[in-house]
Amino acid sequence: MKVNQDKCRYQCYHCNYRTRDKYNLTRHIERQHLPRENDGRRRSANYWCSLCYSLCESREKMQRHWANEHEINLSVETVSFKSFEKFNEWKHEFEKQEKCLYVKPCGTRKRKKKGSSYSTYLCHRDGFFRRKGKGVRNVKSKGSNKINGCCPASMKVEITAEGDVNVRFVRTHLGHDNELERLPLAKQEKDSIAKRLSLGIPFETVLDDVRNANDISERMHLLTRQDLENIVRDYGLNLTNVRQSTDFVSVEAWITQMRDTTNLVRFHKPQGALSPRFACLNENDFILIIANDAQLELLRKNGKEVIYMDGLHQNGSNLEMTTVLVIDDSGLGFPTAFMFSNRGDSEILSVFTSVLRDAIGHTLETRLFVSDLMKGYFNAWCEVMPRPLNRLYSTCHVVRNWQQNLNKIAKKEKRIHALQIVRALMQETEENVFNRLLVSALQELVNDPDTTDFGNYFASKFSPNSRSWAFCYRRQYTGVPNSQIESLNKVSKHVFLHGKRVKRLDKAIEALLKYVQDRLHHLHHQPSPKSKNSEASCIKKRHKIALNQQFSVSPYEAGFRVVQNNVHHLVSEHLPLCNCLSRCDECDICVHSYRCSCPDWFVKRNICKHIHFVAMQRKRVPVEVAPAAHHMPLPIPQVSPSNVSVMSHNSNNDGFNFDALGGWTPSAIQMYDQNQPQPVPQPVQPTWHTIQQPSCDVSAKIRKCFEMYRAIEEQLTCDEEVDVLLNALKPVLPTIQAMKNARRGISLQRLLPK
Known part of the structure; x- marks a missing residue:
């Protein structure tokens, strides 16, 4: 059986043997390269080098391997103590200083002759990851602590018969970095936290006391809510944290407490009372507006660029929560104010914006305002604040509106096809292509009897406002809120409320304040381990996809054209490499390097x-980007919008291709008209699977092809002549592709569909 060498990432250190499984490599080294015992049996090798794939029989031989092969000399240090308690104190301070942990893989052994005992401590990241369960649950996002190799850091502790302790230790670590987030909480720290939790102190208070530290130098400073949950589970604590049995009584008690200590409550109007400040509110209205000083400061600073205003669905008390968000310095959405009210019309929203204006001390002129499709939020903002320069629709609200109106189409397959068409329109990033696709999509939806109602709805409600929802018109807005902003309600409910739905107002307020406090902590300190590893996992996932998929890349003007399944995307350089955390070390790029x-x-x-x-x-x-003259696009005849229509969706030539990361994307445009002469389609540009500049001979031949095409174009006068040209061009692209495949040595079996 032939093995694909590209997938064999494990190579023998002693020979050219390659395999895709680590177990096969271990078995190969044991059978082929390890010496035999006197009885003919092979020796066992249990020590893997963390820098290469070498195996050794003992830790001492592994140290000689590091010295000989990797030129790493490990210095052994010795220290003595009068008692074992002194040794434990020194060990705790040493681990705290080095940000590491030494653990005992086995128990203490005794020497009968000398009357002494000895034990070995190894780095807690030394060894291999072994599943303890049945493999149902996935591994953590940041991965296992084990490095699947040998780390030289160790301690050999000998306790003499007199009680003295002699320690020989190696402080050098290989194969990993000393990271605080990889360390567990010490037992003394767990005991102190469990004692506080048993007294009824809420999680928020414990986390606040820990995060008040200015620097993050200990594992305790990275305490998370999940750590507290684990302590509650391990120590068997039963905690409850409810202020009052009645929702509004609990909220009133919380408001009284907050007004006495902080200025978090910006405005409150209880039910059964009138507001002298706002005469538009009646007696049955309830309004609670909360925002701390840090949130208002972010609103003053970052609200000049983007304002996102949205109302989340109601909780068990029939109260609607309205939130105002901005884009923080890290490019993510940040909530700057919350309002709980019994209704969400323009009067209540005008009260909200008026309170925000008085809280920040001046009106706020923003460049971009994002909200749902209704005009309530936008009109309420314009009544109090200056009118924004631009307005966009929230993507999630646009898609949700489309999905709710798909019931206008009776057939299920027609619904799927219509949704694919409008999604492709939204995700198109080129304005000229979007305009052509919009006209053709409207023609297809309206002319089809099954989708006529949906086409008329789309034409009346979304076609005139395409600048508010199409991605091609958002190119100038670099800070448009993404899906993480639009799912703030899910974050506040599922992350901080154990995955349960919000049924009480007091719990909703606690969850939101906790969310804001953690975001402020991460904004002014380093990102949490979970956020860093989730982003790194996303980058690694896309890097793996790029390794396993086939693309065609060619230089194009100021960048590169990447083609896959007839879907074209343009990649260009953006900014030089910076020191941001969103980076791929294997490609040596960051998120700002390319567009x-x-x-x-x-x-x-x-x-x-x-x-x-x-x-x-x-x-x-x-290489450098090829000059634009070598890849000049062929001239395209002028085509009126009435001549353009989307390719029919069929199994042979889909008008839309599904991108694994980006969704449905238009792959081609078919231009035809029954009453007018056929325009000549744009020939496909030649592509190279390796980025290289064409030679002078190739460039001359390409220019000659251009001249021949122009000469043919001048002779075209009727449909029959255009059909002759199309029939002649059909076998050209498959022939070129076959020649490329033959040069690359790709078997025909890989080209066949699965």
């Missing part, structure tokens, strides 16, 4: 698979 026209980068600002592929190709074959 791409795909929705994954254009909307979500991720390092997409196209950028990974271009970066890897440029790293292998470092």
Whole structure:
């Protein structure tokens, strides 16, 4: 059986043997390269080098391997103590200083002759990861603490018969970094936290006391809510944290407490009372507006660029929560104010914006305002604040509105196809292509009897306002809120309320304040381990996709054209490499290095698979971008919008292709008209699977092809002549592709569909 060498990432250190499984490599080394015992049996090798794939029979031989092969000399230090308690104190301070942990893999052994005992302590990241369960649950997002190799850091402790302790230790670590988030909480720290929790102190208070530290130098400073949950589970604590049995009584008690200590409550109007400040509120209205000083400061600072205003669904008390968000310095959405009210019309929203204006001390002129499709939020903002320069619709509200109106289509397959068409329109990043697709999509939806109602709805409600929802018009707005902002209600409910739905107002307020406090902590300190590892996992996932998929890349003007399944995306350089955390070390790029026209980068600002592929190709074959003259696009005849329509959706030539990361994307445009002469389609540009500049001979031949095409174009006068040209061009692209496959040595079996 032939093994694909590209997938064999484990290579023998002693020979050229390669395999895809680590177990096979271990078995190969034991059978082929380890010496035999006197009885003919092979020796066992249990020590893997953390820097290469070498195996050794003992830790001492592994140390000689590091010295000989990697030129790493490990210095052994010795220290003595009068008692074992002194040793434990020294060990605790040493681990705290070095940000590491030494554990005992086995018990203490005794020497009968000398009357002494000895034990060995190893680095807690030394060894291999072994599943303890049945493999149902996935591994943590940050991965296992084990490095699947040997770390030289160790301690050999000998306790003499007199009680003295002699320690020989190695402080050098290999194969990993000393990271605080990889360390567990010490037993003394767990005991103190469990004692506080047993007294009824809430989680928020415990986390606040820990996070008041200015620096993060201990594992205790990275305490998370999950750590507290684990302590409650391990110590068997039963905690309850409810202020009052009645919702509004609990809220009134909380408001009284907050007004006495902080200025968090900006405005409150209880039910059964009138407000002298706002005469538009009646006696049955309830309004609670909360925002701390840090939130208002972010609103003053970052509200000049983008304001996102949205109302979340109601909780068990029939109260609607309205929130105002901005984009923080890290590019994520940040809530700056919350309002709980019994109704969400323009009068209540005007009260909200008036309170915010008085809280920040002046009116706020923003460049971009984002909200749902209704005009309530926008009109309420314009009544108090200056009118924003631009307005956009929230993406989630647009898609939700489309999905709710799909019931206008009776057939299920027609619903799916119609949703694919409008999604492709939204995700198109080129304005000229979007305008053509919009006209053709309207024609297709309206002319089809099954989708006529949906087409008329789309034409009347969304076609005139395309600048408010289409991605191609958002190119100038670099800080448009993404899906993380639009799912704030899910974060506040599912992360901080144990996955339960919000049924009480007091619990909703506690969850939101906790969310804001943690975001402020992460904004002014380093990001949490979970957020860093989740982003790194996203980058690694797209890098793996770029390795396993086939792309065609060619220089194009100021960038590169990446083609896959007839879907074209343009990748261009953006900014030089910076020191941000969103980076791919294998490609040596960060999220600001390149731009791409795909929705994954254009909307979500991720390092997409196209950028990974271009970066890897440029790293292998470092070239400059080819001049635009060598890849001049062929002239396209002027086509009126009435001549353009979307390709029919069928199994042979889909009008839309599904991108694994970006969704449905238009792959081609078919231009035809029964009453007018056929326009000549744009020929496909030649592509190279490795980025390289064409030679002078190739460039001359390409220019000659252009001249021949122009000469043919001048002779075209009727449909029959255009059909002759189309029939002649059909076998050209498959022939070129077959020649490329033959040069690359790709078997025909890989080209066949699965």
